[in-house]
Amino acid sequence: LCTISSGGLVAYSESQAEPGSGIPSEKKKKVLVLGTGWAGTSFLKDIDVSHYDVQVISPRNYFAFTPLLPSVTCGTVEARSIVEPVRKIIKKRDGEVQFCEAECVKIDAAGKRVYCQSNIENNLVGNKEFSLEYDYLVIAVGAQVNTFNTPGVQENCHFLKEIEDAQKIRGSVIDCFEKSVLPGLSEEERKTNLHFVIVGGGPTGVEFAAELHDYIHEDLVNLYPKAKDLVKITMIQSGDHILNTFDERISSFAENKFQRDGIEILTGRRVVNVSEKEVDMKIKSTGESCSIPHGIVLWSTGVGTRPVVKDFMEQIGQKNRRVLATDEWLKVKGCDNVYALGDCASVDQRKIMEDIATIFEAADKDKSGTLNVKEFQDVLDDIIIRYPQVKLYLKSMHMSDVTDLFKDPRGTDATEVDIEGFKSALSHVDSQMKSLPATAQVAAQQGAYLSRCFNRMEQCEQNPEGPRRFRSSGRHQFRPFCYKHFGQFAPLGGEQTAAELPGDWVSMGHSTQWLWYSVYASKQFYEKATGAFRDRSLLSKILIIGTVS
Ligand code: FAD
Ligand code: MG
Ligand code: MG
Ligand code: MG
Ligand code: MG
Incomplete structure (x- = not known):
């Protein structure tokens, strides 16, 4: 537990690792997580505490299931039904995650330290401000309302x-x-x-x-x-x-x-x-x-941007942005050991055109100066992992076979392409890059992805973020984060819901309402949070759907 000293510094007692399980506690790296929303809690859910000393800071000691928030405004759902106490989520069998109810007010990336303020009112004895050190920082503080400075x-x-x-x-x-x-x-x-x-x-x-x-x-x-x-x-x-x-x-x-x-x-x-x-x-x-x-x-x-994020962006040369830019492994650009996910961040997807010469060289195994279809096919899987826009491009062009890329506009197939031909075949691929939406779906997937990376980091000690650029032999490395879209839903009242699902499938009307619940019920929420459902009617709804899906 944390103790707050008069100097404003906090000392954490080391969490005791069980003998034989993971790393001795004094050797454990400190992972500090800011935020207990969708991104933060999904990271915490799977992080291996036998390898890390994990500490969490958030001004709220609960996770809120935001998709049902509009229903709370009219009493359809009770507020207590859509929150899950953080202390329940972080309780683990083999060790503990430390939690402090406080707000992070400043991140000092150079000093690897964050400054926090407790927001607990009343009879708090001692200093309400403290700071914490970290080895790795995970920023998942979400975003705040954007008023566009509109008066009133x-x-x-x-x-x-x-x-x-x-x-x-x-x-x-x-x-x-x-x-x-x-x-x-x-x-x-x-x-x-x-x-x-x-x-x-x-x-x-x-x-x-x-x-x-x-x-x-x-x-x-x-x-x-x-x-x-x-x-x-x-x-x-x-x-x-x-x-x-x-x-x-x-x-x-x-x-x-x-x-x-x-x-x-x-x-x-x-x-x-x-x-x-x-x-x-x-x-x-x-x-x-x-x-x-x-x-x-x-x-x-x-x-809009939270002040602590805005201040941090200025420190690390990301001024005038709305969200933190990360690479595809969710590491904050221009900053070591700091990761950002969810609504406060966006992935800066690398353009394939920036690496086109390297890709060509790596693919041209026989060093002939040209690529044949076989050579290209051999590296395609790796290219798609590194540059997901390639897959979107093939889909948008209705190409099922990559050899279509090499089709000449006149209809004759090219069997070999040189670097110029290769460039022109892939020249429109980067136009398919899209920034990910600020949704719970993205945040939760990013949290789960990052905890997987952390849990495997030992295996890849040398290069925790995976390959910086295209590498054909990158199998032991981490794959870049890849978002899987499960669709979006808009409940419209009167038990009518509109849904947009992967594969251009659009569904509107009564039954779609059930689909809407089912996506969330069967995803991260269902297993974890049904315990929090004291609201019987909703619980049964979610349970029914959970079983069906
Ligand atoms: P959040 O979930 O907002 O979590 C941020 C966390 O950081 C919170 O715990 C907060 O207390 C904490 N925090 C804030 N400041 C600090 C600080 N200074 N220091 C430390 N901690 C801090 N998405 C969907 O996919 N589907 C939906 O149906 C959907 N419906 C929504 C309905 C509503 C009404 C709203 C508001 C959002 C909805 N969203 C939905 C969007 C979704 O909630 C967000 O995209 C998601 O919450 C982002 O997750 P996050 O972890 O980045 O941020
Ligand atoms: Mg969060
Ligand atoms: Mg949330
Ligand atoms: Mg984001
Ligand atoms: Mg060749």
Whole structure:
């Protein structure tokens, strides 16, 4: 456990390793993990504590299952059902992970040290600030709400990022209904109190609108019958469509569903100010200004950088970026022994064109100066591992056979290519590179990937991050991180859910709701967190689906 000395330094007692299991404790390297969200907990779940002294810092001593957060705002799901105590997750059979409830306020990469602040209020005796050393640092602090510095947003809007946010919204929605029935109000004033405005038409905003609509029309109008004709939900979106990261069919399905439900969607508008009573916006096409009165506003327009990450990026020469850049092994660029994953980071995928000459040389086994199809096929698997965009490119060109790459535009097959021919065959491959979305799916996969790498690091002591560039004989090394997309889901209320699944499969409607739960239920959550489900109805739902899938 940690003890806080007056100098602000923390000494950790060494965790005792069992005799014969792993490395003696004094030799163990210290791994410090920042954050207990999707990325952090999935890393912690599998990290081998017999090899590392693992310490975790997070201002929250629980993991929150964010996909169900919108359901907490309306009481469909209880907050306690979607949290899992960190101390439960980190309990291991063969050793222990240390946890401190505190916020990291500064990372000193040169000194391999982080500075922290405890956020526990009340009778905390001693210093609330301390620092910790590390051998390896894993940054998984996620992102924060992005207000784009819009005036009044911080003061007058709700956010939906944390459990507390969802609980606050729940209270405020009821307050709006209570206010609307107070005596002495004009019809207009009642309407204003019952006007729910959502800024941002991404998945979170859409899910909240759908939940709120169901909650109002299934429950609240029975309790507040006079409110029925006064209540209204409006969504403001700066782009032309809501859910614009989804397939077009899903986005228009959602728009039509909302229209039928009476949820107004204002597109092509940018909010410029939010006051206590009004939302001011600009119509993008005409530059005109307009305002609407509101009861409450939910601001959900995407994510921004946490201050501790911003400060760290400045130290390591990654200024003016929104997220930390890592290599494909999730190691922070320009910084040794520091890894970053989840919403606070993005993988800087290496372009194949940067390495094209090396690849050519390695593939040209007979040193003939040309590549034949066989030579190319022999290295293709390794190329695809190192440059996943190759696979996406072949798919986008509907090529099943790599030899198609060497087809001449005139239709004659080239049996040998020289370096120029090779370059031109692969010249469009890098256009298929996409940055990964800021989702739980990505964060959880990255956490699991990194713990696997750490657990095997001993085997690859010499080169923990794997090959820096293409190598045909890289089998003993780590593969770069490779994201597997399981699809995305948008619950739209009334038990309607739209889903986009791998392989261009789009599904909309009632049964899709079950699919949505099943993806999460069967993935990391199910085995680990069903214990936390004290909410019986949801538990049974998840269990049913867990068995089916
Ligand atoms: P987080 O999960 O945000 O975790 C960050 C952790 O770091 C937290 O424990 C936090 O307390 C801690 N922390 C913060 N600051 C510090 C600090 N200074 N020092 C130490 N620790 C710190 N994704 C999907 O794939 N599917 C969905 O359906 C989905 N629905 C969502 C619904 C909502 C309402 C929201 C808000 C998000 C949703 N997401 C969904 C996105 C998903 O939650 C994020 O992409 C995911 O949480 C990112 O994981 P992370 O570990 O990077 O960050
Ligand atoms: Mg995390
Ligand atoms: Mg989380
Ligand atoms: Mg990311
Ligand atoms: Mg050759």
